[in-house]
Amino acid sequence: xxxxxxxxxxxxxxxxxxxxxxxxxxxxxxxxxxxxxxxxxxxxxxxxxxxxxxxxxxxxxxxxxxxxxxxxxxxxxxxxxxxxxxxxxxxxxxxxxxxxxxxxxxxxxxxxxxxxxxxxxxxxxxxxxxxxxxxxxxxxxxxxxxxxxxxxxxxxxxxxxxxxxxxxxxxxxxxxxxxxxxxxxxxxxxxxxxxxxxxxxxxxxxxxxxxxxxxxxxxxxxxxxxxxxxxxxxxxxxxxxxxxxxxxxxxxxxxxxxxxxxxxxxxxx
Amino acid sequence: xxxxxxxxxxxxxxxxxxxxxxxxxxxxxxxxxxxxxxxxxxxxxxxxxxxxxxxxxxxxxxxxxxxxxxxxxxxxxxxxxxxxxxxxxxxxxxxxxxxxxxxxxxxxxxxxxxxxxxxxxxxxxxxxxxxxxxxxxxxxxxxxxxxxxxxxxxxxxxxxxxxxxxxxxxxxxxxxxxxxxxxxxxxxxxxxxxxxxxxxxxxxxxxxxxxxxxxxxxxxxxxxxxxxxxxxxxxxxxxxxxxxxxxxxxxxxxxxxxxxxxxxxxxxx
Numbered sequence: 240x241x242x243x244x245x246x247x248x249x250x251x252x253x254x255x256x257x258x259x260x261x262x263x264x265x266x267x268x269x270x271x272x273x274x275x276x277x278x279x280x281x282x283x284x285x286x287x288x289x290x291x292x293x294x295x296x297x298x299x300x301x302x303x304x305x306x307x308x309x310x311x312x313x314x315x316x317x318x319x320x321x322x323x324x325x326x327x328x329x330x331x332x333x334x335x336x337x338x339x340x341x342x343x344x345x346x347x348x349x350x351x352x353x354x355x356x357x358x359x360x361x362x363x364x365x366x367x368x369x370x371x372x373x374x375x376x377x378x379x380x381x382x383x384x385x386x387x388x389x390x391x392x393x394x395x396x397x398x399x400x401x402x403x404x405x406x407x408x409x410x411x412x413x414x415x416x417x418x419x420x421x422x423x424x425x426x427x428x429x430x431x432x433x434x435x436x437x438x439x440x441x442x443x444x445x446x447x448x449x450x451x452x453x454x455x456x457x458x459x460x461x462x463x464x465x466x467x468x469x470x471x472x473x474x475x476x477x478x479x480x481x482x483x484x485x486x487x488x489x490x491x492x493x494x495x496x497x498x499x500x501x502x503x504x505x506x507x508x
Numbered sequence: 509x510x511x512x513x514x515x516x517x518x519x520x521x522x523x524x525x526x527x528x529x530x531x532x533x534x535x536x537x538x539x540x541x542x543x544x545x546x547x548x549x550x551x552x553x554x555x556x557x558x559x560x561x562x563x564x565x566x567x568x569x570x571x572x573x574x575x576x577x578x579x580x581x582x583x584x585x586x587x588x589x590x591x592x593x594x595x596x597x598x599x600x601x602x603x604x605x606x607x608x609x610x611x612x613x614x615x616x617x618x619x620x621x622x623x624x625x626x627x628x629x630x631x632x633x634x635x636x637x638x639x640x641x642x643x644x645x646x647x648x649x650x651x652x653x654x655x656x657x658x659x660x661x662x663x664x665x666x667x668x669x670x671x672x673x674x675x676x677x678x679x680x681x682x683x684x685x686x687x688x689x690x691x692x693x694x695x696x697x698x699x700x701x702x703x704x705x706x707x708x709x710x711x712x713x714x715x716x717x718x719x720x721x722x723x724x725x726x727x728x729x730x731x732x733x734x735x736x737x738x739x740x741x742x743x744x745x746x747x748x749x750x751x752x753x754x755x756x757x758x759x760x761x762x763x764x765x766x767x768x769x770x771x772x773x774x775x776x777x
Contacts, residue, residue, distance in 0.1 A: 291560050291564075291575070295560075295575055297774075298772055298774075299772065303564055306560070306561050306665075308561070308666065316565050316663055354557075394585055397578075426695075426771075431771075502699070502700075503568065505565060505566075505663060
């Protein structure tokens with residue numbers, strides 16, 4: 240099943256059923272429009288309190304939208320039936336800070352001391368920007384948004400620290416105010432940009448060489464606009480070198496039942 | 509030293525110095541205007557992860573604005589020099605769910621396994637409402653805002669659960685839309701109201717008999733407006749019966765260095 244085949248799936252529930260059944264393992268951009276998609280980190284309880292501290296102190300890159308009970312695979316506050324072991328299209332496992340394997344379900348890896356943390360994701364504000372007629376160059380070019388390490392220091396939290404990772408979208412000067420206003424409405428999805436203009440000012444050497452994703456073209460009159468990026472938290476988890484962390488594979492997010500416009504990321508029946 | 513004497517203290521730092529020196533043990537309403545004041549809960553690390561889960565799932569009554577490292581008495585993200593052992597005017601200690609004692613510093617009770625959690629407080633939106641010319645009846649009557657248990661079920665988190673506690677302010681029908689809009693700008697201070705009108709609809713028997721604080725008069729044409737209240741978290745901590753929790757005494761809040769209008773509750777030098 241391809242992403243194209245899934246366009247007919249209207250509900251997050253239908254989509255997750257296809258993913259759970261193993262029928263879809265692709266990226267989730269543009270799927271179940273209007274539902275909050277989430278970055279996922281699953282880690283041993285021993286590190287969970289520190290990780291929550293780190294995220295709470297760096298809410299722009301790491302906006303917490305859900306935390307499961309220890310050992311409970313269900314993300315009960317994000318929907319009535321979300322099993323984190325099976326409901327992502329693809330997962331990456333990292334052991335002591337290094338990539339270990341990529342899998343499409345994690346039942347074999349689940350243990351009673353695991354804690355799942357869900358963070359908001361840029362798909363939410365991108366959709367709102369495109370709905371307002373603002374162009375997203377990486378979508379036009381059908382590539383992954385370019386992401387860069389910066390020199391923006393994060394507030395440390397226990398074991399976790401580092402610098403912010405940002406994503407970049409080129410916009411014309413006249414579109415930037417609207418892009419700021421619109422994205423600011425989604426604090427659970429990184430909110431307003433963290434920097435507009437000169438990449439060197441935040442420690443980025445060359446826009447042509449992103450640390451993750453693909454470079455995109457800047458056209459005459461366009462200015463690079465930088466948003467805090469969810470890769471920040473993955474990076475901090477890896478650099479801390481904890482024994483095991485399981486994340487979504489890039490772009491392969493959790494599709495929750497939460498409305499993107501919900502004030503609070505809490506599902507209620 | 510009375511609250512009146514402190515009116516000349518301009519900065520949060522001066523105020524905390526007076527409090528730390530034991531020169532002021534009164535309530536903090538109206539002090540250091542423009543600085544974020546906080547509800548405080550200090551609890552053993554063994555319960556901290558569950559308490560953060562509970563707060564994250566109930567962000568209207570329990571908006572987290574800071575979490576200290578385990579055993580660290582400094583609240584480093586809320587200001588450059590906040591020592592939680594001495595910088596509140598008054599503390600309450602509760603043991604296994606029962607009030608134990610009220611003290612003006614907790615140095616003798618501090619231990620290496622303690623975690624401090626700071627939550628936003630209603631003083632922030634009240635100040636904004638009064639600045640917009642909206643009357644606060646409990647301020648006019650110089651009493652404590654009336655607070656009520658409701659039947660609004662909270663999302664459980666580990667050991668912690670229960671119903672929401674709300675505070676009530678009477679407002680004329682014409683003032684209510686503005687009160688909603690203004691308070692909604694402060695999601696870190698309970699945000700918009702949770703209910704307007706009929707107390708019985710949220711399980712409140714009689715407005716004349718608040719569960720905490722003092723009853724206030726409703727004038728002709730006024731409607732009761734209910735906001736989520738920080739007592740919710742204290743209540744959940746007590747009902748869980750954990751061995752020890754230390755909180756601010758009611759109205760005796762932490763005065764942080766964070767600007768009330770800050771988008772993020774993170775102090776940066």
